[in-house]
Amino acid sequence: MELEIEQIRDQQKETWNKFSPGWKKWDELTMDFLKPMGDEIIKLLNPKSDAIVLDVAAGTGEPGLTIASHLNGGKVISTDLAEGMLEVAQENAKKRGIKNFETIVCDVCELPFEDNTFDAVSCRFGFMFFPDMELAIKEMKRVLKPGGKIATAVWNIPDKNFWITATMETISKNIEITPPPPRAPGMFRCAKEGFMTDLFSQAGLKNVSAKEVTGKLNCKTTDVYWSLMNEVAAPVVAALSKADEALKQKIKTEVYSLVNERYPEGAVAIDSSALVIYGEK
Template structure:
């Protein structure tokens, strides 16, 4: 891997480890929010008894834990760049009574598994952040058995994900941040319809499909939304750390106003949208 990409990887590892306590705190709300995406992924791969599964960018454990419940005596390996996130995934798997798993902290671009090792590979909401998307796709296909199934998901564009733009847009408006270079890791890097499906085809997958899946962030209040986003979203936390108290208060007030204007009934339930992509080796 090129030095520049290695640097991005190390920064991401440090960031995910740093923010893992926030993800643990908000896990119930976030997993409820992301469940429709995981359900669609699971429906597409249709896990069966005794199959072997690799779950990449596992985070706090889903949808890997739900997949593990469907493979009986099969085996699943949770992988993530962050050992801190994997500790939470392991704890959640034990809570769910899942015995058939291992965890492995590793980089998706250099998976420590042999060719043709897994019946299924899943990766929920990871591709947007991988330093080299093409390399990651090739690695996932490499470890997939012939005839195996692969599924992933990425966010659709900002116009369909107000839960990101409400705080992100307000920060950018007030602080005049320089946008990241085109193609750099970020929430909407894979948002163009067909983008990741084309990469999967180039990597050798067939019967590739792409579906759009809606979701809802059930925050309840603008305060809950603000607290969650400023405890789990590294880019926003980093930006706000460079703001003085007055600027931070101004941004917070504007975010509250923006959210409450959109949800005047007082129930903050923010719609979202993601693409779920599927292919076979």
């Protein structure tokens, strides 16, 4: 099992590094898309101005950068498996003049910090991809100070996330995709009601709660939507790599038709839904 977890972790690292240029290119659009979930995490954590905050699976820097910009005397340490993503985060910090922000490349299951180091831990859209979620939450709790807060966001059920299902379901109708094992990393792995709150409670966290937070992927046009999916969505790129040009074109045409049917006026702002889970040590 350990070998399997290590293989998944290495695959995740390779994938996110490969896609970091796409995330950099689309950073403004994707960060606008994910902002409501980050805002809810920040609201729940409500860090004091001198807080030391850990942001796990930080990607291109949010919500850690926004948290750091609110602190006075405190700082944010952002971690991620992929150095390519954290390089973008560092560039974003520099652009915004945020100096109380550090990045460390590491695995959530082996956090390089002493026990009881942080006042708060944030993790926006990381849990679905962690090879061992139980170990991940234990590590986050370990480095959290007594009374410290943790908040995370995961994607809700597919029916509430047309922004990804429009493409992935069209692909699966045209290409035979082997379903992943039940516990394998994936977009909707944590979507089942009660799954994340149970995980938090079983880790010994208190005052656990979950809240649905909605957002919109404001692409404006179907062309932008299709380009985005092909440059930041790893499952889309992996699936389409198995198709020849004719089949890719067929899938593209069907996706366009599906999106345009939903947004006939051409203002493509696609609904999304996430769950934000909170707990205290």
